[in-house]
Amino acid sequence: MLNEMIGLWIGAFLTLGIMSFLYKDNPWYKICEAIFIGISAGYWFASMWWQNLVAKLIDNLWPALVALGHGEIQYNLVYLVAAVLGVMMLLRLVPGVGWLSRWPIAVIVGATAGLQFINFLVSNGVKQIRNTIVPLFGPISDAGGIPPVQSWEEALGNVVILVGTFTGLVYFFFSKEHKGLFGGTAKVGTWFIMITFGASFGYTVMSRMSLFIGRLDFLVNDWVMVTLDFVGL
Amino acid sequence: MRRTFPILITVVVGWVLIVADFIPHKPFGNxxxxxxxxFDIIAVFAFILGGGNLFRIHLTKVQKKKKDWPFSIVTLGGFIVMLAAGLFKIGNPGGIQGDVAAVGSLFNDMYMQIFTPLQASMFALLAFFVGSASYRAFRAKTTEATILLIAAFIVLLGRTPFGLWLTSGLTGDMSFLQLPNLTDWIMDVPNLAGQRAIMIGIALGVISMSLRLILGVERTYLGGDSD
Amino acid sequence: MGYSVISGLRKSVPTCIIALTLLLGPSAFAQESPDTATVDSVFVSEAVESAASPRAAQLNVVQDSRGDAGGAISVKWFRSPDDGMGADNITGYEIFRSESPDGLFESVGFASRGRTSFEDATTVDGQTYYYYLATVSATGVSRSGVSAGARSSAQWLNTRDIDTLIIGFIICFSVIFFIYHAQKGKKLFLRKIAGLEAVDEAIGRATEMGRPILFIPGIQDLDNVQTVAGLTILGRIARTIADYDTKINMPVSRSIVMATARETIKQAYVAAGRPDAYSDDMVYYLTDEQFGYVAAVDGIMVREKPATCFYLGAFFAESLIMAETGNSIGAIQIAGTAMPSQLPFFIAACDYTLIGEELFAASAYLSDEPRQLGALKGQDVGKIIAMSVILVLCILFSVAAITESESILSLANTFKGWFSLS
Incomplete structure (x- = not known):
């Protein structure tokens, strides 16, 4: 019970400290901020240490080391390269050879460029283009394997989606000035984009409110109530 | 050599990975x-630089008694204790072989009692910032801001019981104007259209950016064209 | 007519790719012969039929899964006459496998009714396997005959993704073409992007006020292309900052980003001829934790009051916390991200926002180099292609739907097939 009380009071102290920032910057917030930075940085490093370095590299390269024994190093090229790249990163600390740390950075940038090229081509590009290709209108019955357009509302929706996608893309054109008919089309495109942003905004508001209600619930129902209970009120 | 070779690495790695996506056979497939x-391994080693930097900055602040230095002691203390708790698995029921975040360990206790409430509270501040941002959008007088606000307002209300109640009088032919129905239509039609335009644009942007990187045209991340 | 042209084109592309593969590695040319067994001729009918049993589905073809890294055999069959028709009482099909035709068969998977294929992804390459199919209904089970042997192997070409390759190739070509075309030709016209027009003014303002510039490259690591985009813009901005001798303050949440950003800014100072003015302290690591990072950034904002804030990279929920705090201290704010869910918040709280594609175009814009600008022209061509494809195919499908013409439909489907995903 005492342990639980301490935990609740720490939680309440930190919660109120963070909230106090809304009023203005103050020492209470600064303490919470300082704790947060220190603890979370330590948390991430310890997690990375065990989950990346030990589990992914040392376990595969030199398993005996993990078991605190003596054993052979497994000369697997993939893991050796990983180890070498990691050590190269650290060479920033060594005067004179610091430039070698550009190599692992170059590997990451190259890999990011290559992998994301494919990812975005497929998941953003090809997939979105494919999803936009539908019969805009057509008979109510199933015509030769095309999913039928069920109603005029659906047909209208299909046309609006096509117009929105089309004009939205026009907005993103870089090499043509937005004026005349082209500018008007781009303008319509921005309206669609703004509806998208508005929808996303409106969709998020309630979930953000519920986060705050969650903290209030902690303060009132957990902290205050349990404390009152503890002191016998 | 110092500048050209890294560019060459980026070029080769980038192209090999693109081509490899179409070659399932070893060694390309994986x-x-x-x-x-x-990447994961480089990240751990890099943390020694990042964490070391954090440690050094705050240590210097304390040593030189710079502004707000007492808070740096708190940061240093939190960092060292959490790091030691994790690396040495202090209080871990499974000992050094146990899972780092095992229940009962100091690492897990600090995570649950300190880290989690801080995280949740910071996240909860968003409720207020969403409010102030809405107010700002409300005051903007452009067509775009108005459209954004109207769409946001309809979707916000349409997802609440209040929105349903407010427009429940609209029946029959007018039922499509009920806020929940209007919300569904906005989400499924104009929102989707805008979403697609943005996503196809992003795809082209990423493709072009990647190509500029792996053709060696874009090299500012390593400091432009000078040596 | 159009139809045959298209299929001809589709056939010629794999040849080009094999040639490309050959260029990249001679050993890549070794295409394995397919390890296929056509089942019809080798049936060993062992099915035990009873009055209650459903009519058995028959195996169609059992073969190595094509265009993969090995370790998988694809089993295809013809539906049971009682699946979706006839007695219509089939639950599904259970697939059995053995290493010899008369050895012990074990179940490797179950496919629900209506399905006609299954991929056994648990095979060892080079080992021969035999399969049969059990058609399961509520009342009983019927077996198909045993297939001929099939072996799995890895292929050198992912034939499943050929369509993606073609589209990627076309877009690549247009970008690369304009990069090198622009190198020779005259300067391209580019429309103004307000957020980028304001960059110089924003830096100048910080210089005049004697306050720092805050640069946030998002909270993702260097394996996110948005972070890379943010850093390329940093490279351009840092050059101006070095020229003006403005103070830059760049807290980051990833160590690799810290190391890279230091390199970026340092080189900008070197290029500006002021290497001594550079200090590692300009870029510093806070914490990897999203909300810990934003707690610290908020503190920095209210205490150091930067005149200008840049948010360029990948952002999540923390975007609004930072942008609203920046707004409250009266900073000029320029944001850019490709996270659609965070864009509305930047738009509401910042002075300028680069939307999606504009983020990736920003460093090319700021560079003013013909080759970089050429790439943007290439992107526009990509957009024209995407828009044309969407428009033409929507119309084609609509015409097919209205006229109920099978030939127009199959033409439209062929085109749409290019955008299929494996």
Whole structure:
């Protein structure tokens, strides 16, 4: 019970400290901020240490080391390269050879460029283009394997989606000035984009409110109530 | 050599990974996974630089008694205790072989009692910032801001019982104007259209950016064209 | 007519790719012969039929899964006459496998009714396997005959993704073409992007006020292309900052980003001829934790009051916390991200926002180099292609739907097939 009380009071102290920032910057917030930075940085490093370095590299390269024994190093090229790249990163600390740390950075940038090229081509590009290709209108019955357009509302929706996608893309054109008919089309495109942003905004508001209600619930129902209970009120 | 070679590495790695996506055979088939591993390992080593930097900055602040230096002691203390708790698995029921975040360990206790409430509270501040941002959008007088606000307002209300109640009088032919129905239509039609335009644009942007990187045209991340 | 042209084109592309593969590695040319067994001729009918049993589905073809890294055999069959028709009482099909035709068969998977294929992804390459199919209904089970042997192997070409390759190739070509075309030709016209027009003014303002510039490259690591985009823009901005001798303050949440950003800014100072003015302290690591990072950034904002804030990279929920705090201290704010869910918040709280594609175009814009600008022209061509494809195919499908013409439909489907995903 005492342990639980301490935990609740720490939680309440930190919660109120963070909230106090809304009023203005103050020492209470600064303490919470300082704790947060220190603890979370330590948390991430310890997690990375065990989950990346030990589990992914040392376990595969030199398993005996993990078991605190003596054993052979497994000369697997993939893991050796990983180890070498990691050590190269650290060479920033060594005067004179610091430039070698550009190599692992170059590997990451190259890999990011290559992998994301494919990812975005497929998941953003090809997939979105494919999803936009539908019969805009057509008979109510199933015509030769095309999913039928069920109603005029659906047909209208299909046309609006096509117009929105089309004009939205026009907005993103870089090499043509937005004026005349082209500018008007781009303008319509921005309206669609703004509806998208508005929808996303409106969709998020309630979930953000519920986060705050969650903290209030902690303060009132957990902290205050349990404390009152503890002191016998 | 110092500048040109890294560019060459980027070029080669980038092209090999693109080509490898179309070659399932070894050793190309799992190159993507290999690079994910390289990245994870480089990240751990890099943390020694980042964490070391954090440690040094706050230590200097304390030593030189710079502004707000007592808070740096708190940061240093939190960092060292959490790091030691994790690396040495202090209080871990499974000992040094146990899972780092095992229940009962100091690491887990600090995570649950300190880290989690801080995280949740910071996240909860968003409720207020969403409010102030809405107010700002409300005051903007452009067509775009008005459209954004109207769409936001309809979707916000349409997802609440209040929105349903407010427009429940609209029946029959007018029922499509009921806020929940209007919300569904906005989400499924104009929102989707805008979403697609943005996503196709992003795809082209990423493709072009990647190509500029792996053709060696874009090299500012390593400091432009000078040596 | 159009139809045959298209299929001809589709056939010629794999040849080009094999040639490309050959260029990249001679050993890549070794295409394995397919390890296929056509089942019809080798049936060993062992099915035990009873009055209650459903009519058995028959195996169609059992073969190595094509265009993969090995370790998988694809099993295809013809539906049971009682699946979706006849007695219509089939639950599904259970797939059995053995290493010899008369050895012990074990179940490797179950496919629900209506399905006609299954991929056994648990095979060892080079080992021969035999399969049969059990058609399961509520009342009983019927077996198909045993297939001929099939072996799995890895292929050198992912034939499943050929369509993606073609589209990627076309877009690549247009970008690369304009990069090198622009190198020779005259300067391209580019429309103004307000957020980028304001960059110089924003830096100048910080210089005049004697306050720092805050640069946030998002909270993702260097394996996110948005972070890379943010850093390329940093490279351009840092050059101006070095020229003006403005103070830059760049807290980051990833160590690799810290190391890279230091390199970026340092080189900009070197290029500006002021290497001594550079200090590692300009870029510093806070914490990897999203909300810990934003707690610290908020503190920095209210205490150091930067005149200008840049948010360029990948952002999540923390975007609004930072942008609203920046707004409250009266900073000029320029944001850019490709996270659609965070864009509305930047738009509401910042002075300028680069939307999606504009983020990736920003460093090319700021560079003013013909080759970089050429790439943007290439992107526009990509957009024209995407828009034309969407428009033409939507119309084609609509015409097919209205006229109920099978030939127009199959033409439209062929085109749409290019955008299929494996």
């Amino acid at each position: 190159l993507g996974d290999d690079f994910a591993l390289y």
